[in-house]
Amino acid sequence: MRLTLAALAAAATVLAGCDLAPTYKVPTVAVPVSFHDTAIWQKAQPSDTLPRSDWWKGFNDPLLDKLEADLNAQNFTLAAATATYQQARANAAEAVAGLYPSIIVNGAVDKTSFPQDGVLKAHGLPTSFQVFNSLDGGLQYEFDFWDRVQNTVVAGKAAAQASAADLAFIRLSLEAELATDYLLLRGLDAQRDLLVHTVEAYQQALDVASNRFNGAIASGMDVSRAKAQLESARAQLEDVQARRAMAEHAIASLIAVPAPAFSIPPDLAEISLPELPSALPSVLLQRRPDIASAERQVLATNALIGVARSAFYPNVSLAVIGGLQSSGLSLFNLPNSFWSLGPGLTLPIFEGGLLNAQEAAAIASFNMTAANYRNTVVTAFQDVEDALAQLHWYAAEEADDKRAVAAAQQTLTMSMALYKDGATNFLEVVVAQESLLGSQQALLQLQTLYLQSGVRLIRALGGGWSAADLPKPDDTPLTHVDIQM
Secondary structure, eight states, rough: OOHHHHHHHHHHHHEEEEEEEOOOOOOOOOOSSSSSSTTOEEEEEEEEOOOOSSGGGGOHHHHHHHHHHHHHHOOOHHHHHHHHHHHHHHHHHHHHHHGGGGEEEEEEEEEEEOOOSSHHHTTTTTTTTEEEEEEEEEEEEEEEEOOHHHHHHHHHOOOOOOHHHHHHHHHHHHHHHHHHHHHHHHHHHHHHHHHHHHHHHHHHHHHHHHHHHHHTTOOOOHHHHHHHHHHHHHHHHHHHHHHHHHHHHHHHTTTTGGGGGGGOOOOOOOOOOOOOOOOOOHHHHOOOHHHHHHHHHHHHHHHHHHHHTTTSEEEEEEEEEEEESSSSSOOGGGGGGEEEEEEEEEEHHHHHHHHOOOOOHHHHHHHHHHHHHHHHHHHHHHHHHHHHHHHHHHHHHHHHHHHHHHHHHHHEEEHHHHHHHTTSHHHHHHHHHHHHHHHHHHHHHHHHHHHHHHHHHHHTTHHHHOOGOOOOOOOOOOOOOOOOO
């Protein structure tokens, strides 16, 4: 026995640390030196960067702050993602258990009973008695010579960190979606207000045309044109109200409130784009949770290659079994004890190519996750560039639209004055009205798109998140997210 233990100890010393997983390196991706379209991008000073978590507070809208808080507390998609992360942490903890010995204790008491009217009773013997007792336990431990267990632990912890990053990305995406919907709703409030005033102005124009017609100084065509303009504006107002209702319902679903029980009152308060955080392209790799998740998945599959390769080598374990047993009432007597101690060895001899196939599958899985990581990085840079381009050109377009609105307003004013003086027909007024309304609507829509592009850029830059926010491998799981209706 001493020779056996010595041999095992010597083997453990020689073979310990034989990690068969490839040396892990993060897949390389060419990172650009700078972003394009940053001329109109407002770069924040260090003192006024976005809050690390509540980035939406930069819009300075109390209702948006409340809605975002409700989303984080009540959204069902977020709750499901949290549960997925907790499951990944539990799986990682299960893998860690393989590093330690397993100890099991068993006990049994058998009691035999016979019929009350049987032979035993007829001879004055008891009809039930205890015939066997046992108490035993065992210890089993696998010597992790090839780091099979260790690589399983690495893969499990990396998968848990990837799940945590997935949770952060889902949270950021939902927060951005809510902010986008909210900005759309406020933009529709502005469009509704514009159309309400437009309907009033068109009604006044109709009154002017009707008075001139009644005075026999204008044709009935002027009246019909004015009526057409008025009814078209009313139809557009109803369309805006319907679209606002859809935006309101979308917000209700995001905060897990039934749409019939939710409403947001109109508000025309101006919303400004917050100072956006500046970032170098290389920093993006640390700020996007989806990039962090993809990189952790690469690490997990790299470790699983080591797990697959370890199956080619012998698996050595040590088992210790001992206990007490008795066929009578007295269990704790030394003669009733038993024990055994011995190593176990499992060595694959012929498996029909199974192990080679498993190794090939593990390598293919690594190549897949590495390609997914590179694709995620490239897509992230596209997201940033798209948002920057939108901010750049929307800002330039807004200045043009404001000048177009001013010119259209001047044209309408002059055409209406000429019409009242009888110097032109009502068609000139109608054309001027259409031009002004179109320019005003385009400006309001553009302002909404500009704000939404700011949200898109914040999301593309990872919000206030950083790879440093990933939980450490040994952190405790997140607490359960309570869902309230």
